[in-house]
Amino acid sequence: MWNILLVDADPKVHARAKLMLPPDFSFSSCYTGIEALETLNQKKPDLIFCEISLPDMNGLDILRSGAFQAMQPAFIAISRSGNTHLIVDAVKAGADDYLVKPCKARDVLATIRKYLNLNGALYPWKTPRAAVHAARLLAGESPAMKNLRRQIRAYADTGSTILITGESGTGKDLVARELHTLSPRSSGPFYAVNCGALPETLFESEMFGSEKGAYTDAVARSGFFEDANGGTLFLDEVGELSAPLQVKLLRALEDRQVVHLGSHRPIAVDIRIIAATNRDIYADVASNRFRGDLFYRLNVLRIRTPSLRDRKEDIPLFCYTFLREFHTRQMAFSRGNRKPGTPPKFFCADALKKLTTHSWPGNIRELKNVVQRAFFLCEDSRIGPEYIELEESVNRKSS
Ligand SMILES: Nc1ncnc2c1ncn2[C@@H]1O[C@H](COP(=O)(O)OP(=O)(O)OP(=O)(O)O)[C@@H](O)[C@H]1O
Ligand SMILES: [Mg+2]
Structure with a gap:
């Protein structure tokens, strides 16, 4: 990392x-x-x-x-x-x-x-469509994964708002980026905002922008809504927004315009909204924790990212993809530091068996971390099961 x-x-x-x-x-x-x-x-x-x-x-x-x-x-x-x-x-x-x-x-x-010499590892803001097809950000060939790709292809072009739901670590972030890069807006910006990490006091100035002097130390600047103009605004962890912030977001989504803090002048924005949450948003709407009107604004088209335990057949392919990614990074680092490179690594059959029988409550993120640890711990090319460190407490809870 x-x-x-x-x-x-x-x-x-x-x-x-x-x-x-x-x-x-x-x-x-x-x-x-x-x-x-x-x-x-x-x-x-x-x-x-x-x-x-x-x-x-x-x-x-x-x-x-x-x-x-x-x-x-x-x-x-x-x-x-x-x-x-x-x-x-x-x-x-x-x-x-x-x-x-x-x-x-x-x-x-x-x-x-x-x-950091990350050619392609950090998703570019502007990516030609053909390059994205070649890069295939989303690995996986299981029926669940093929269905997900079909949905992405069908929805990318529509310009409609999309709500992505699914457990933590199932690839919602990647799906949002792929929807943008396959859309007619791909030459515009893609802005991801982690709504869960945005402090209540910063929400308005970060999202909608501010005028100089609107509050102590305020500088004149645009917010995420304007920055994403002509492109896609990804509202990640939208289920974490507090009730007052839900109201502010709803207003901006309804009007498709923003007003800088410290100003009264509305500014129209042309953006596509994609939102994601790992919470059970239906339960949150039922219990009034999440506003129904905002939910229906976001839930126009819906994509559900499948859990890893429902597509276990993809695990060997994910392992291969991640080992290759870490190896490429290591080679770039070695080149930068003029150190000799190392040969690619692979999991032996027992190691793969251990990986495919775990239930992966943390989904692909957990798998990627386990693969990364094994990659760095094992000095040999052949990685044995002793290098697969599964979180026992999590394992017990999920089994
Ligand atoms: N289909 C996939 N192919 C390759 N890598 C994937 C795939 N899906 C997820 N990943 C990787 O798994 C990790 C977690 O994915 P991501 O951040 O998109 O999950 P998330 O659903 O947004 O999780 P959270 O709800 O916790 O934010 C990332 O490192 C991502 O690159
Ligand atoms: Mg995410």
Whole structure:
């Protein structure tokens, strides 16, 4: 798993970054230079985003520190516009690149892709249709998986709102991205917002934008609705929204327009909405935890991602796909560090049997983690069952 460290004194920058980053990254937050120097040693990040003006030191002191020099992760300097002299200093001091605040999600992701050498592993915001077909983001050949792909193909072009339901780790995020890339909007942006991680106080400014001075420290900027204009807005974990936020979202969805905090001027947006939840949303509607009117706005077309235990025949293919993915990443890392590469790895028959008989309550995410652990633990090409570490407590609960 890639480790990314963000150093910035402003908690709002951390909250925004967490929303932008794909869930498969390990993300550490530091608010001061001292904290950052300690975290450098503990977490050994692969990439650092660092504000140059920190409360206790200059961000460039981190770049010059022994801890940094020993590891040499990629260093991206960040600064407010108007502080360009600081950015020039950072680049002279050896920063790999810089971003000017407020940072756009697409610039952040492009930077991650560039410096972690993730060609294709981070889904591009704009992808030609043919390339997506070739890449086949969604692995799996079981009848359940074929049915899912059929549904995606049938719905992608419609432009209608889609609600994706399914247990945690079943691929709802991937399905949303595939729906976007197969749609006529694929040349527009895809914005994913984790509604569960969005603090109540930030919801309006993040979603709908703000005017300068709308609240303390408010800067003039657009929200996710406007940023996604011409493309797709993915409202992930929508079932986690509190009742007041459900009302605000409903209004924006009904009107297809937003009003910046601190303004009265409505701005029309042309977006396709895809929402996802791993909660039992029908039960939530029945118990009035989730508003019925919002549910019916979202549940226009519906896709249910099948649990892994209902498509066990896909497990060997998933294992192969994930081993190949980790091997490709390791080779890119070895090349970058001028180290010799390693041969590809595979599971022996007993290991595969152990993998196919587990019930996988955490679905594909759990399987991917188990494969990753085995990949790194086993130094041989042939991975035996002793390297398959299944969570016993989870296993017992699910069996
Ligand atoms: N069909 C698939 N082929 C390859 N990888 C998959 C597939 N489905 C899921 N994955 C991988 O499994 C992991 C979990 O998938 P994802 O994040 O899309 O799940 P989710 O349903 O959104 O989970 P949650 O409800 O917890 O957010 C990711 O690493 C994803 O890349
Ligand atoms: Mg998800």
